[in-house]
Amino acid sequence: MRAVLLVLLAFTSAGPLLLLVVQSLGGSWFFPALLPMDWSLDAWRFRAGGDAILRALGTSLALAVTTAILACAVAIPLGRSLARLRGWPRHLAAAAAFLPVAAPPLALGTGLQVVLLGLGLGGSLAGVLLAHSVPAIGYLTLLFLGTFTLFDARVEDESRTLGATRAQTWLRVTLPLLRPQIAEALIVGFLVSWTQFALTLVVGGGEVRALPIEVFAYVRSGQDQRAAVGALLLVIPPAAAFVALRWAARRTVVALS
Amino acid sequence: MASRPASGHALHLHGVSLQFGDGRGITGLSLSVAAGERVVVLGPSGAGKTSLLRAVAGLTSIDSGSVRLGTVDVTHLPPERRDIVYLHQSPVLFSHLSVDENVAFPLRVRGERGQAVHARVSAALSAMRIGELGARATHTLSGGQRHRVALARAIAGRPGALLLDEPLSALDPTLRHEVREAIVAAQEEYGPAMMLVTHDLDDAGRLADRVAVLLDGRIAQVSTPAQLFARPATLAVARFLGLYQEVPGRIRADGAVASPLGVLAADALYATPLVAAQVVVAVRVEGLYVGPPAEEAVTGTVVAFRHRPGGTTAVVRLASGDQALELEATIPSRDASPSIGDVVGLTLDPRTPLVFPAAAPSCST
Numbered sequence: 001m002r003a004v005l006l007v008l009l010a011f012t013s014a015g016p017l018l019l020l021v022v023q024s025l026g027g028s029w030f031f032p033a034l035l036p037m038d039w040s041l042d043a044w045r046f047r048a049g050g051d052a053i054l055r056a057l058g059t060s061l062a063l064a065v066t067t068a069i070l071a072c073a074v075a076i077p078l079g080r081s082l083a084r085l086r087g088w089p090r091h092l093a094a095a096a097a098f099l100p101v102a103a104p105p106l107a108l109g110t111g112l113q114v115v116l117l118g119l120g121l122g123g124s125l126a127g128v129l130l131a132h133s134v135p136a137i138g139y140l141t142l143l144f145l146g147t148f149t150l151f152d153a154r155v156e157d158e159s160r161t162l163g164a165t166r167a168q169t170w171l172r173v174t175l176p177l178l179r180p181q182i183a184e185a186l187i188v189g190f191l192v193s194w195t196q197f198a199l200t201l202v203v204g205g206g207e208v209r210a211l212p213i214e215v216f217a218y219v220r221s222g223q224d225q226r227a228a229v230g231a232l233l234l235v236i237p238p239a240a241a242f243v244a245l246r247w248a249a250r251r252t253v254v255a256l257s
Numbered sequence: 258m259a260s261r262p263a264s265g266h267a268l269h270l271h272g273v274s275l276q277f278g279d280g281r282g283i284t285g286l287s288l289s290v291a292a293g294e295r296v297v298v299l300g301p302s303g304a305g306k307t308s309l310l311r312a313v314a315g316l317t318s319i320d321s322g323s324v325r326l327g328t329v330d331v332t333h334l335p336p337e338r339r340d341i342v343y344l345h346q347s348p349v350l351f352s353h354l355s356v357d358e359n360v361a362f363p364l365r366v367r368g369e370r371g372q373a374v375h376a377r378v379s380a381a382l383s384a385m386r387i388g389e390l391g392a393r394a395t396h397t398l399s400g401g402q403r404h405r406v407a408l409a410r411a412i413a414g415r416p417g418a419l420l421l422d423e424p425l426s427a428l429d430p431t432l433r434h435e436v437r438e439a440i441v442a443a444q445e446e447y448g449p450a451m452m453l454v455t456h457d458l459d460d461a462g463r464l465a466d467r468v469a470v471l472l473d474g475r476i477a478q479v480s481t482p483a484q485l486f487a488r489p490a491t492l493a494v495a496r497f498l499g500l501y502q503e504v505p506g507r508i509r510a511d512g513a514v515a516s517p518l519g520v521l522a523a524d525a526l527y528a529t530p531l532v533a534a535q536v537v538v539a540v541r542v543e544g545l546y547v548g549p550p551a552e553e554a555v556t557g558t559v560v561a562f563r564h565r566p567g568g569t570t571a572v573v574r575l576a577s578g579d580q581a582l583e584l585e586a587t588i589p590s591r592d593a594s595p596s597i598g599d600v601v602g603l604t605l606d607p608r609t610p611l612v613f614p615a616a617a618p619s620c621s622t
Contacts, residue, residue: 104283111570124593133457142618152349154349154352155349157311157314157316157336157343157345157349158336158343158344158345159351159362159366160315160336161314161315161316161336161337161339161341161342161343161420162362162363162410162411162414163337163363163366163367163414163416164362164363164366165335165336165366166335168337168366171535172362172365172366174352176351176353177351177353179353189557198574222421
């Protein structure tokens with residue numbers, strides 16, 4: 001029974017990825033053939049500078065990196081402030097942070113589009129960046145709310161009486177102690193943006209060609225090989241993040257009580 | 258005060274009032290700690306000892322009064338500008354820094370670099386007898402080593418005063434001894450004013466030059482440990498110390514005190530001027546002995562034994578009196594050890610009892 005379950009798990013987790021690899025390397029492939037009739041690396045040949053997938057990859061990377069940094073910069077002080085609240089204000093603030101996380105991206109995008117269009121940011125990279133930042137800030141604020149709730153504030157007290165100013169304490173003690181959590185938050189922020197489709201589509205209006213949009217376009221136009229290549233590229237960062245987080249979890253030694 | 262280096266500054270608290278907990282507070286507290294002196298603030302849990310230390314360190318504010326280090330009024334200065342280091346109950350080390358870097362921290366934040374820092378760190382580690390631990394990561398240290406590193410870091414910057422919050426609580430006896438030694442060594446390094454808080458009489462007795470008893474938001478007594486334990490100033494202090502048993506008494510016309518333990522002469526050691534006829538006679542276990550019943554002695558029945566580190570004592574129920582009174586008494590020698598149910602005589606060492614008004618007077622600073 002266990003073997004059957006393991007095979008099922010392997011099929012559901014690795015199966016789609018394996019199919020993507022085969023599809024990206026296959027030429028003609030028609031039902032009911034189990035494998036492609038011919039093999040080719042054509043879909044993996046990128047035209048330097050002018051390749052749509054490479055451009056989309058660059059756009060997605062830029063968006064995800066910037067979103068992660070921006071969201072971290074907002075969520076760290078926000079999470080710290082919220083962690084100091086008690087009673088209903090804390091619950092209310094946590095609910096507010098959770099709202100953009102729980103809301104369907106399509107609904108979020110539709111609402112944000114109105115504001116961003118008004119600001120002249122509709123269809124722009126900056127608009128999409130702001131849109132991605134909304135759920136990312138929600139996620140990271142919740143993450144840092146938990147982090148700062150558990151953070152041992154005594155280290156900051158001790159630092160201050162040892163002669164460190166508030167700024168020195170923040171830079172020399174608090175942030176270094178939170179390095180694992182910040183790295184984790186950057187990865188989460190990156191992935192929130194990286195996997196956005198609906199928000200990019202609605203706010204970007206088709207003008208901002210991030211990788212998920214490009215892959216979708218290939219799927220719709222029947223370019224299955226290119227779609228498979230794009231999809232495989234989409235998988236790489238989450239897989240790398242998974243490995244990184246597992247590694248970091250084993251090394252995390254922080255002043256958390 | 259023991260002779261020791263005193264290059265720190267005297268710490269003066271004048272009329273300090275502050276609130277803590279659920280509306281409780283400290284009112285008008287004044288206390289001075291000389292450079293090189295160790296003053297232990299002793300009080301029950303919830304007395305505000307930690308709140309007081311945190312306020313002196315600048316981590317919380319006071320409602321009124323002033324805190325002065327040497328000639329500098331630090332009342333309104335932020336913690337980093339007070340030159341007063343506060344150490345938590347359990348050592349709080351910076352886990353992202355090595356032992357060396359932890360100890361160098363107070364020097365680094367004030368911009369010191371190079372050989373001078375290295376020399377100060379080495380000196381502080383050597384004073385704490387952990388010179389070999391410099392390169393270690395903090396999570397590899399034992400409990401005693403962590404305390405020593407925290408103390409080394411505290412003295413590396415040579416602050417004018419050190420505040421230690423319950424530094425020995427929750428430690429096993431061996432570690433307690435080690436940390437106590439480290440505290441003494443830390444202070445002897447250059448003689449800062451040191452203020453410690455504890456609720457442990459043994460710690461207070463071993464560490465303090467003077468003890469300040471904090472009760473009900475006020476300093477109830479300031480004295481040497483020997484004076485405190487021998488002559489608590491009030492019944493409230495005596496009760497807090499828990500060293501005394503209470504026996505009701507009454508002042509007779511001739512000034513002597515009549516009690517179930519007999520009549521105490523008028524020159525008995527009155528701890529406070531008596532203004533009431535009804536009094537409380539406070540008796541220490543060590544001042545009350547069981548012996549063979551004699552005609553002139555107070556007699557009672559042994560009802561239990563209590564086994565303590567210092568020896569076994571007998572609980573004696575007094576035979577006379579309106580109400581049952583049980584007192585714990587020393588058994589002078591093993592040969593004379595009574596059994597449960599034996600009738601024994603009780604002898605009071607006339608030098609040890611203290612007499613207080615039955616209604617404890619309010620504490621005064």
